Amino acid sequence: MKCDTFRPLEPIVLVFxxxxxxxxxxxxxxAAEALLHDWPHDDGEEFYFAVKICLDVIVGRGEPCELRTAMLRAAGEAGVVAIAVVH
Known part of the structure; x- marks a missing residue:
């Protein structure tokens, strides 16, 4: 299985x-590094969903736009400020 950890997505600035x-x-x-190393807590429905989508994107079964949305929702759940950068 080929993994692509560098699939780009529209940037998000997270403030913990x-x-x-x-x-x-x-x-x-x-996204994986933020979720696994920086996230304030490792529980919550949106957190788990973001981890799942992140893995799906890495292995080619998900889309970066889905991951971006999941990260924004997980940030809201965890009280992390998420600044969505639009190009």
Whole structure:
């Protein structure tokens, strides 16, 4: 199975409240790193859905636009500020 962790998506800037750090998500890999390393908590329906879609995108079974939407919803659920960058 060929994995593509660098599938691009429209950028999202995430601002995490407890760490006061920022992360720009531009690829499926960025999304995976944010979800697995930076996310304030690893529970919640939107969080799990975002992880699933992220994996789907990486293995070619999902679309980057679906991942972007899932990340925005998961951010809202977790209290993470998400700034959607539009080109």
């Amino acid at each position: 409240p407890d760490k006061q750090n920022r992360r720009t998500v531009r690829t499926a890999r960025d």
